[in-house]
Amino acid sequence: MSNRIMIADDDINICNILKSQLESDGYQVAYYSNGKDLLNDFKNAKCDLVITDIMMPDMNGYDVCKEIRKNSDIPIIMISAKDEEIDRVLGLELGSDDYISKPFSLREVSIKVRNMLKRYHVEPVNSNAFLFCKDLKLNLEERSAFLSDQEFSVTKKEYDLLEFF
Structure with a gap:
Protein backbone atom coordinates (compact mmCIF):
# COMPACT_ATOMS: atom_id res chain seq x y z
CA MET A 1 0.00 0.00 0.00
CA SER A 2 1.41 3.38 -0.94
CA ASN A 3 1.81 6.28 1.43
CA ARG A 4 -0.80 9.04 1.38
CA ILE A 5 0.38 12.65 1.19
CA MET A 6 -1.78 15.73 1.78
CA ILE A 7 -0.78 19.05 0.19
CA ALA A 8 -2.18 22.49 1.04
CA ASP A 9 -1.36 25.42 -1.25
CA ASP A 10 -3.60 28.14 -2.64
CA ASP A 11 -1.68 28.05 -5.94
CA ILE A 12 -3.38 25.29 -7.96
CA ASN A 13 -0.37 25.06 -10.29
CA ILE A 14 1.94 24.21 -7.37
CA CYS A 15 -0.55 21.58 -6.18
CA ASN A 16 -0.78 20.01 -9.64
CA ILE A 17 2.99 19.96 -10.14
CA LEU A 18 3.61 18.39 -6.72
CA LYS A 19 0.74 15.93 -7.16
CA SER A 20 2.03 14.82 -10.56
CA GLN A 21 5.59 14.36 -9.30
CA VAL A 29 -1.87 12.49 -3.14
CA ALA A 30 -4.74 14.70 -2.06
CA TYR A 31 -4.50 18.47 -2.32
CA TYR A 32 -6.39 21.40 -0.86
CA SER A 33 -6.49 25.12 -1.62
CA ASN A 34 -6.28 26.05 2.05
CA GLY A 35 -5.20 24.70 5.40
CA LYS A 36 -8.69 24.50 6.87
CA ASP A 37 -9.84 21.99 4.24
CA LEU A 38 -6.69 19.92 4.71
CA LEU A 39 -7.25 19.76 8.47
CA ASN A 40 -10.89 18.73 8.05
CA ASP A 41 -9.82 15.80 5.87
CA PHE A 42 -6.78 15.04 8.05
CA LYS A 43 -9.06 14.31 11.02
CA ASN A 44 -10.97 11.67 9.05
CA ALA A 45 -8.47 10.14 6.63
CA LYS A 46 -5.17 8.30 6.80
CA CYS A 47 -2.21 10.52 6.05
CA ASP A 48 1.52 9.77 6.17
CA LEU A 49 2.99 13.19 5.34
CA VAL A 50 1.77 16.78 4.96
CA ILE A 51 3.20 19.45 2.66
CA THR A 52 1.86 22.92 3.35
CA ASP A 53 2.35 26.43 2.08
CA ILE A 54 2.47 29.18 4.70
CA MET A 55 0.48 31.98 3.07
CA MET A 56 -3.05 30.65 2.39
CA PRO A 57 -6.61 31.86 2.90
CA ASP A 58 -8.74 30.68 5.84
CA MET A 59 -5.83 29.11 7.72
CA ASN A 60 -2.10 29.58 7.17
CA GLY A 61 0.53 26.86 7.19
CA TYR A 62 1.83 27.80 10.64
CA ILE A 74 3.63 12.72 11.09
CA PRO A 75 6.24 14.45 8.93
CA ILE A 76 5.39 18.01 7.84
CA ILE A 77 7.21 19.91 5.09
CA MET A 78 6.58 23.62 4.69
CA ILE A 79 7.00 25.10 1.22
CA ILE A 86 12.70 34.09 10.78
CA ASP A 87 10.08 32.36 8.58
CA ARG A 88 12.08 29.13 8.36
CA VAL A 89 12.87 29.14 12.08
CA LEU A 90 9.23 29.77 13.02
CA GLY A 91 8.07 26.87 10.85
CA LEU A 92 10.62 24.55 12.43
CA GLU A 93 9.84 25.80 15.95
CA LEU A 94 6.15 25.05 15.42
CA GLY A 95 7.00 21.45 14.55
CA SER A 96 7.59 21.20 10.83
CA ASP A 97 10.31 18.75 9.90
CA ASP A 98 11.63 20.66 6.91
CA TYR A 99 11.22 23.96 5.11
CA ILE A 100 11.67 24.43 1.38
CA SER A 101 11.72 27.88 -0.24
CA LYS A 102 9.95 28.62 -3.52
CA PRO A 103 10.94 28.24 -6.25
CA PHE A 104 11.91 24.67 -5.46
CA SER A 105 13.32 21.64 -7.20
CA LEU A 106 10.85 18.78 -7.70
CA ARG A 107 13.70 16.34 -7.40
CA GLU A 108 14.65 17.83 -4.02
CA VAL A 109 11.04 17.57 -2.80
CA SER A 110 10.86 13.92 -3.98
CA ILE A 111 14.04 12.99 -2.15
CA LYS A 112 13.03 14.77 1.05
CA VAL A 113 9.60 13.09 1.01
CA ARG A 114 11.12 9.66 0.39
CA ASN A 115 13.71 10.10 3.16
CA MET A 116 11.17 11.38 5.69
CA LEU A 117 8.75 8.56 5.02
CA LYS A 118 11.59 6.06 5.40
CA ARG A 119 12.55 7.51 8.79
CA TYR A 120 8.98 7.72 10.09
CA HIS A 121 7.76 4.39 8.73
CA VAL A 122 7.20 1.70 11.33
CA GLU A 123 7.26 -1.87 10.12
CA PRO A 124 4.91 -4.18 12.02
CA VAL A 125 6.35 -7.26 13.70
CA ASN A 126 4.00 -9.33 11.53
CA SER A 127 0.81 -8.62 9.62
CA ASN A 128 -1.46 -9.66 12.50
CA ALA A 129 0.66 -8.39 15.37
CA PHE A 130 -1.30 -7.41 18.48
CA LEU A 131 -0.21 -6.72 22.02
CA PHE A 132 -2.65 -7.48 24.83
CA CYS A 133 -2.73 -6.36 28.45
CA LYS A 134 -6.01 -7.07 30.26
CA ASP A 135 -8.63 -5.00 28.36
CA LEU A 136 -6.01 -3.05 26.35
CA LYS A 137 -5.20 -4.21 22.81
CA LEU A 138 -2.65 -2.57 20.49
CA ASN A 139 -2.67 -3.24 16.77
CA LEU A 140 1.00 -2.89 15.82
CA GLU A 141 0.29 -2.81 12.09
CA GLU A 142 -2.25 -0.01 12.20
CA ARG A 143 -0.82 1.64 15.33
CA SER A 144 -4.28 1.74 16.89
CA ALA A 145 -5.40 1.18 20.48
CA PHE A 146 -8.52 -0.46 21.91
CA LEU A 147 -9.87 -0.60 25.44
CA SER A 148 -12.61 -3.21 26.00
CA ASP A 149 -12.84 -3.50 22.19
CA GLN A 150 -13.58 0.23 21.82
CA GLU A 151 -11.00 2.08 19.72
CA PHE A 152 -9.66 5.26 21.26
CA SER A 153 -7.39 7.86 19.74
CA VAL A 154 -3.85 8.37 20.97
CA THR A 155 -1.00 10.52 19.76
CA LYS A 156 2.14 8.90 18.38
CA LYS A 157 3.97 9.64 21.63
CA GLU A 158 1.18 8.10 23.71
CA TYR A 159 1.08 5.04 21.44
CA ASP A 160 4.85 4.61 21.72
CA LEU A 161 4.54 4.74 25.52
CA LEU A 162 1.72 2.16 25.49
CA GLU A 163 3.77 -0.08 23.20
CA PHE A 164 6.79 0.27 25.52
CA PHE A 165 4.89 -1.19 28.45
Missing part, protein backbone atom coordinates in the same frame (compact mmCIF):
# COMPACT_ATOMS: atom_id res chain seq x y z
CA LEU A 22 4.63 12.55 -6.10
CA GLU A 23 2.14 10.26 -7.86
CA SER A 24 4.86 9.35 -10.36
CA ASP A 25 6.96 8.44 -7.31
CA GLY A 26 4.20 6.03 -6.26
CA TYR A 27 2.35 8.02 -3.58
CA GLN A 28 -1.35 8.73 -3.22
CA ASP A 63 -1.63 27.19 12.11
CA VAL A 64 -1.97 23.94 10.15
CA CYS A 65 1.31 22.75 11.65
CA LYS A 66 0.27 23.74 15.20
CA GLU A 67 -3.06 21.90 14.88
CA ILE A 68 -1.50 18.72 13.47
CA ARG A 69 1.15 18.68 16.20
CA LYS A 70 -1.55 18.63 18.90
CA ASN A 71 -2.31 15.00 17.99
CA SER A 72 0.21 13.72 15.49
CA ASP A 73 3.92 13.39 14.83
CA SER A 80 6.84 28.87 0.96
CA ALA A 81 7.93 31.96 -0.92
CA LYS A 82 8.75 33.39 2.50
CA ASP A 83 12.45 32.59 2.69
CA GLU A 84 13.74 34.79 5.49
CA GLU A 85 15.46 33.02 8.36
Whole structure:
Protein backbone atom coordinates (compact mmCIF):
# COMPACT_ATOMS: atom_id res chain seq x y z
CA MET A 1 0.00 0.00 0.00
CA SER A 2 1.41 3.38 -0.94
CA ASN A 3 1.81 6.28 1.43
CA ARG A 4 -0.80 9.04 1.38
CA ILE A 5 0.38 12.65 1.19
CA MET A 6 -1.78 15.73 1.78
CA ILE A 7 -0.78 19.05 0.19
CA ALA A 8 -2.18 22.49 1.04
CA ASP A 9 -1.36 25.42 -1.25
CA ASP A 10 -3.60 28.14 -2.64
CA ASP A 11 -1.68 28.05 -5.94
CA ILE A 12 -3.38 25.29 -7.96
CA ASN A 13 -0.37 25.06 -10.29
CA ILE A 14 1.94 24.21 -7.37
CA CYS A 15 -0.55 21.58 -6.18
CA ASN A 16 -0.78 20.01 -9.64
CA ILE A 17 2.99 19.96 -10.14
CA LEU A 18 3.61 18.39 -6.72
CA LYS A 19 0.74 15.93 -7.16
CA SER A 20 2.03 14.82 -10.56
CA GLN A 21 5.59 14.36 -9.30
CA LEU A 22 4.63 12.55 -6.10
CA GLU A 23 2.14 10.26 -7.86
CA SER A 24 4.86 9.35 -10.36
CA ASP A 25 6.96 8.44 -7.31
CA GLY A 26 4.20 6.03 -6.26
CA TYR A 27 2.35 8.02 -3.58
CA GLN A 28 -1.35 8.73 -3.22
CA VAL A 29 -1.87 12.49 -3.14
CA ALA A 30 -4.74 14.70 -2.06
CA TYR A 31 -4.50 18.47 -2.32
CA TYR A 32 -6.39 21.40 -0.86
CA SER A 33 -6.49 25.12 -1.62
CA ASN A 34 -6.28 26.05 2.05
CA GLY A 35 -5.20 24.70 5.40
CA LYS A 36 -8.69 24.50 6.87
CA ASP A 37 -9.84 21.99 4.24
CA LEU A 38 -6.69 19.92 4.71
CA LEU A 39 -7.25 19.76 8.47
CA ASN A 40 -10.89 18.73 8.05
CA ASP A 41 -9.82 15.80 5.87
CA PHE A 42 -6.78 15.04 8.05
CA LYS A 43 -9.06 14.31 11.02
CA ASN A 44 -10.97 11.67 9.05
CA ALA A 45 -8.47 10.14 6.63
CA LYS A 46 -5.17 8.30 6.80
CA CYS A 47 -2.21 10.52 6.05
CA ASP A 48 1.52 9.77 6.17
CA LEU A 49 2.99 13.19 5.34
CA VAL A 50 1.77 16.78 4.96
CA ILE A 51 3.20 19.45 2.66
CA THR A 52 1.86 22.92 3.35
CA ASP A 53 2.35 26.43 2.08
CA ILE A 54 2.47 29.18 4.70
CA MET A 55 0.48 31.98 3.07
CA MET A 56 -3.05 30.65 2.39
CA PRO A 57 -6.61 31.86 2.90
CA ASP A 58 -8.74 30.68 5.84
CA MET A 59 -5.83 29.11 7.72
CA ASN A 60 -2.10 29.58 7.17
CA GLY A 61 0.53 26.86 7.19
CA TYR A 62 1.83 27.80 10.64
CA ASP A 63 -1.63 27.19 12.11
CA VAL A 64 -1.97 23.94 10.15
CA CYS A 65 1.31 22.75 11.65
CA LYS A 66 0.27 23.74 15.20
CA GLU A 67 -3.06 21.90 14.88
CA ILE A 68 -1.50 18.72 13.47
CA ARG A 69 1.15 18.68 16.20
CA LYS A 70 -1.55 18.63 18.90
CA ASN A 71 -2.31 15.00 17.99
CA SER A 72 0.21 13.72 15.49
CA ASP A 73 3.92 13.39 14.83
CA ILE A 74 3.63 12.72 11.09
CA PRO A 75 6.24 14.45 8.93
CA ILE A 76 5.39 18.01 7.84
CA ILE A 77 7.21 19.91 5.09
CA MET A 78 6.58 23.62 4.69
CA ILE A 79 7.00 25.10 1.22
CA SER A 80 6.84 28.87 0.96
CA ALA A 81 7.93 31.96 -0.92
CA LYS A 82 8.75 33.39 2.50
CA ASP A 83 12.45 32.59 2.69
CA GLU A 84 13.74 34.79 5.49
CA GLU A 85 15.46 33.02 8.36
CA ILE A 86 12.70 34.09 10.78
CA ASP A 87 10.08 32.36 8.58
CA ARG A 88 12.08 29.13 8.36
CA VAL A 89 12.87 29.14 12.08
CA LEU A 90 9.23 29.77 13.02
CA GLY A 91 8.07 26.87 10.85
CA LEU A 92 10.62 24.55 12.43
CA GLU A 93 9.84 25.80 15.95
CA LEU A 94 6.15 25.05 15.42
CA GLY A 95 7.00 21.45 14.55
CA SER A 96 7.59 21.20 10.83
CA ASP A 97 10.31 18.75 9.90
CA ASP A 98 11.63 20.66 6.91
CA TYR A 99 11.22 23.96 5.11
CA ILE A 100 11.67 24.43 1.38
CA SER A 101 11.72 27.88 -0.24
CA LYS A 102 9.95 28.62 -3.52
CA PRO A 103 10.94 28.24 -6.25
CA PHE A 104 11.91 24.67 -5.46
CA SER A 105 13.32 21.64 -7.20
CA LEU A 106 10.85 18.78 -7.70
CA ARG A 107 13.70 16.34 -7.40
CA GLU A 108 14.65 17.83 -4.02
CA VAL A 109 11.04 17.57 -2.80
CA SER A 110 10.86 13.92 -3.98
CA ILE A 111 14.04 12.99 -2.15
CA LYS A 112 13.03 14.77 1.05
CA VAL A 113 9.60 13.09 1.01
CA ARG A 114 11.12 9.66 0.39
CA ASN A 115 13.71 10.10 3.16
CA MET A 116 11.17 11.38 5.69
CA LEU A 117 8.75 8.56 5.02
CA LYS A 118 11.59 6.06 5.40
CA ARG A 119 12.55 7.51 8.79
CA TYR A 120 8.98 7.72 10.09
CA HIS A 121 7.76 4.39 8.73
CA VAL A 122 7.20 1.70 11.33
CA GLU A 123 7.26 -1.87 10.12
CA PRO A 124 4.91 -4.18 12.02
CA VAL A 125 6.35 -7.26 13.70
CA ASN A 126 4.00 -9.33 11.53
CA SER A 127 0.81 -8.62 9.62
CA ASN A 128 -1.46 -9.66 12.50
CA ALA A 129 0.66 -8.39 15.37
CA PHE A 130 -1.30 -7.41 18.48
CA LEU A 131 -0.21 -6.72 22.02
CA PHE A 132 -2.65 -7.48 24.83
CA CYS A 133 -2.73 -6.36 28.45
CA LYS A 134 -6.01 -7.07 30.26
CA ASP A 135 -8.63 -5.00 28.36
CA LEU A 136 -6.01 -3.05 26.35
CA LYS A 137 -5.20 -4.21 22.81
CA LEU A 138 -2.65 -2.57 20.49
CA ASN A 139 -2.67 -3.24 16.77
CA LEU A 140 1.00 -2.89 15.82
CA GLU A 141 0.29 -2.81 12.09
CA GLU A 142 -2.25 -0.01 12.20
CA ARG A 143 -0.82 1.64 15.33
CA SER A 144 -4.28 1.74 16.89
CA ALA A 145 -5.40 1.18 20.48
CA PHE A 146 -8.52 -0.46 21.91
CA LEU A 147 -9.87 -0.60 25.44
CA SER A 148 -12.61 -3.21 26.00
CA ASP A 149 -12.84 -3.50 22.19
CA GLN A 150 -13.58 0.23 21.82
CA GLU A 151 -11.00 2.08 19.72
CA PHE A 152 -9.66 5.26 21.26
CA SER A 153 -7.39 7.86 19.74
CA VAL A 154 -3.85 8.37 20.97
CA THR A 155 -1.00 10.52 19.76
CA LYS A 156 2.14 8.90 18.38
CA LYS A 157 3.97 9.64 21.63
CA GLU A 158 1.18 8.10 23.71
CA TYR A 159 1.08 5.04 21.44
CA ASP A 160 4.85 4.61 21.72
CA LEU A 161 4.54 4.74 25.52
CA LEU A 162 1.72 2.16 25.49
CA GLU A 163 3.77 -0.08 23.20
CA PHE A 164 6.79 0.27 25.52
CA PHE A 165 4.89 -1.19 28.45
